[in-house]
Amino acid sequence: MARDYTAMRFRDRSGALTLNTAALEKYNDIIDLSIGDVDHVTDSRIIKAAFDDASRGYTHYGAPHGDKDLLRAVCDSWKEDYGQDITPDEVLITASACMGLAQILVAICDPGDEVMLLSPYFTLYRQQIALAGGKAVEIPTYPEDGYAPRMDLLEQAVTPRTKAIIINNPTNPTGKVYNREELMVLADFAKKHDLLVIADEVYTCYVFNGEYVPMRTLPDMADRTVTVCSFSKNFFMTGWRIGFFIARPELVQAAIAVAGMLIYSAPSISQRAAIKALELRKEIQANDAKLFRERVLYASERMSKLPYIDLVKPNGSFYLFPGAKDKSVTSKQFCDSLLEQAHILVSPGAVFGATGQGHVRFACTVEVDVLKEAFDRMERIEKL
Numbered sequence: 361m362a363r364d365y366t367a368m369r370f371r372d373r374s375g376a377l378t379l380n381t382a383a384l385e386k387y388n389d390i391i392d393l394s395i396g397d398v399d400h401v402t403d404s405r406i407i408k409a410a411f412d413d414a415s416r417g418y419t420h421y422g423a424p425h426g427d428k429d430l431l432r433a434v435c436d437s438w439k440e441d442y443g444q445d446i447t448p449d450e451v452l453i454t455a456s457a458c459m460g461l462a463q464i465l466v467a468i469c470d471p472g473d474e475v476m477l478l479s480p481y482f483t484l485y486r487q488q489i490a491l492a493g494g495k496a497v498e499i500p501t502y503p504e505d506g507y508a509p510r511m512d513l514l515e516q517a518v519t520p521r522t523k524a525i526i527i528n529n530p531t532n533p534t535g536k537v538y539n540r541e542e543l544m545v546l547a548d549f550a551k552k553h554d555l556l557v558i559a560d561e562v563y564t565c566y567v568f569n570g571e572y573v574p575m576r577t578l579p580d581m582a583d584r585t586v587t588v589c590s591f592s593k594n595f596f597m598t599g600w601r602i603g604f605f606i607a608r609p610e611l612v613q614a615a616i617a618v619a620g621m622l623i624y625s626a627p628s629i630s631q632r633a634a635i636k637a638l639e640l641r642k643e644i645q646a647n648d649a650k651l652f653r654e655r656v657l658y659a660s661e662r663m664s665k666l667p668y669i670d671l672v673k674p675n676g677s678f679y680l681f682p683g684a685k686d687k688s689v690t691s692k693q694f695c696d697s698l699l700e701q702a703h704i705l706v707s708p709g710a711v712f713g714a715t716g717q718g719h720v721r722f723a724c725t726v727e728v729d730v731l732k733e734a735f736d737r738m739e740r741i742e743k744l
Contacts (some may be wrong), residue, residue, distance in 0.1 A: 366649065384741045387703045391734045393722045394705045396532065396679065399594070400596045400651075403644055409636035410629050424616050426453025426604070427631040430517040433638045435606055444577050448611040452616060453634075455626040457562050457590035460615070462488045463622075464558060464586050466615035468523060469494035475558075476517060476525040478509055479713030480681065482532045482560065486713075494523070501716045503683060507536040514549050524556040525549075527575060530563040533721040534681045534710050535674020536657070537570045540578075546563040547578045557581065562590040562603070565645035568653045576606065583608050593678075594645055595637040601629040652678045655724040655731060656731045662735040663722075669742050678688075680722040681709065687718060689744050694720045697744040702737035 367384070381388045424432065433446040438446050453459035461484070469492035477485050479498040489496045497517050501507040527546060529538045538546075555683055559575040576585035590603040603626075605615075619625065637644070660673045671682045684694050691708035698704045698720070709719030724731065 367670055376405075377672065386568070387428065387512075387699075389703055390699075390703050391726070391730060391737075392532075392705045393724070394707045394725065395725070396593070396723045397598050397725060398593065398596050398678075399725050401726070402596050402642065403598070403637075405640060406595065406633050406636045409654055410633035414629050415631035418632050420628060422625040422628040422631060424619060424625050425450065426626065427628070428633045430604075430635050430638075433635050434606075436637045438606070442574055442577055444582070446606055450606055450612060452607070452612045452619075453626045453631055454603045454615075454619075455623050455630075456592065456601040456623060457560065457588050457605075458484060458488075459623065460588050460605045460620075461485070461489065461558065461560065461605050463615040463618045464588070464607070464611065465489055465492040465494065466618045468492075468556060470523075472521060473523040474519060474521045475523060476514070476555075477713065478507075478525075478527065479533075479715050480507075480533055480709065480716040481526070482528055483711050485526055495521075496714055497522070498715075500713075501536075502619075502715060503670065506672060507531070507534045508538075508542055509546060511545060511549065516552050518549075520553060522553060523724060524558055526558045526560060528560040529575070530566060530572070530676030532563065532677055533679050533707070533709070533716070533719075534672065535677045535679050536672075537567055537572070537676040539570055540573050543573055543575060547575065547581050547584075550584055551580065555584075557585045557648075558588065559585055560588045562595070563589070563593055563677040564589075565594045565649050566656075566678055567642060567649075568656060568677040572676070586611060591634050591637055594641075594648065595634075596648070597630075597633065597637065598631055600627070600630040602626055602634050607708070652724065655726075656680070657730055658728055659722065659731050659735070660722050662731070662738075666735075666738060668741065678724045680724065681712075681716075681719050682722070683709070683719040684744050686744065689718060691717055691720060694718070694744055697741065698738070701741045702733050702734070704737060 471493040473494045474497050475489045486496045564572045576582045586603045586607040591597040669682045693709040695708045707721040709716035
């Protein structure tokens with residue numbers, strides 16, 4: 361039997377990333393576009409602020425709710441950026457957006473409750489719903505619709521057990537950015553069926569076409585929305601494991617109770633770093649957006665010229681989600697071909713839900729020169 365080189369990094373059934381050392385052993389020139397970890401170090405001013413505060417004694421357990429200075433910074437920056445008042449009792453500082461998602465799902469789900477996912481979706485959603493005792497219900501979206509949700513499919517899937525719907529905007533893996541009209545459709549659906557909307561909004565500065573509209577700012581949606589945010593992507597702070605969510609105070613309190621059984625509070629030093637990040641957010645995010653816009657647009661342009669690929673050009677995030685033009689090609693075969701023929705590592709689209717089959721995810725987390733080499737290699741591929 362031939363060895364399987366589908367991916368050096370792949371998600372096992374728990375959703376964890378694991379390492380396929382066989383690929384490393386076979387090739388010494390792999391270009392890794394498989395994982396969404398940025399290639400830049402956190403801004404030195406953020407690191408210095410965290411170091412200085414650690415030296416001043418911020419190395420102990422923090423309050424379960426979050427550092428009071430960070431809570432105020434979140435409220436102030438949200439008001440300044442989006443014109444919506446929020447109060448500290450509506451904010452919970454979390455040890456990453458992933459942890460925040462898990463906390464809220466555990467807090468709201470009774471055994472057998474259903475949570476809708478727009479497929480393709482970020483892979484951890486399904487595992488986190490299962491962890492909370494719930495049932496994930498996939499709602500397919502399609503390339504030919506620009507990955508916009510279809511109301512008929514939403515209505516067909518909703519049941520008396522449906523508790524919530526998770527919306528990712530901008531979207532990992534497709535790069536979809538929901539416009540205001542599409543968000544209003546989802547908001548009206550949630551209000552009609554009395555659903556909670558969990559809005560995973562962690563790529564907010566990576567919008568290259570259109571605008572980022574926070575779900576909770578739509579009419580009558582503030583109390584119905586949990587807005588999950590992260591410092592990982594917007595501030596190159598993936599290793600700091602720090603995020604927050606905004607929700608009704610009773611949901612915040614329920615999630616605090618969950619955190620007491622898992623982690624108690626977010627890392628104190630990371631919270632101090634996050635305060636400095638918000639202070640510098642406009643400068644840092646403008647630079648980040650410019651950098652990744654260049655990468656994504658370059659990669660989209662090169663990819664659109666490849667004869668064996670179909671691509672819906674992304675409007676945000678830093679991912680591309682091409683499909684094989686030959687619809688008989690699976691995600692695994694697509695990954696295998698890129699690895700074997702071009703020594704390029706990507707993520708198989710099937711792990712992002714049923715409608716990801718036949719696709720792969722490219723993460724534009726390397727310099728343009730590296731992307732150029734990757735696409736030069738891909739141009740030499742005649743058939744997947």
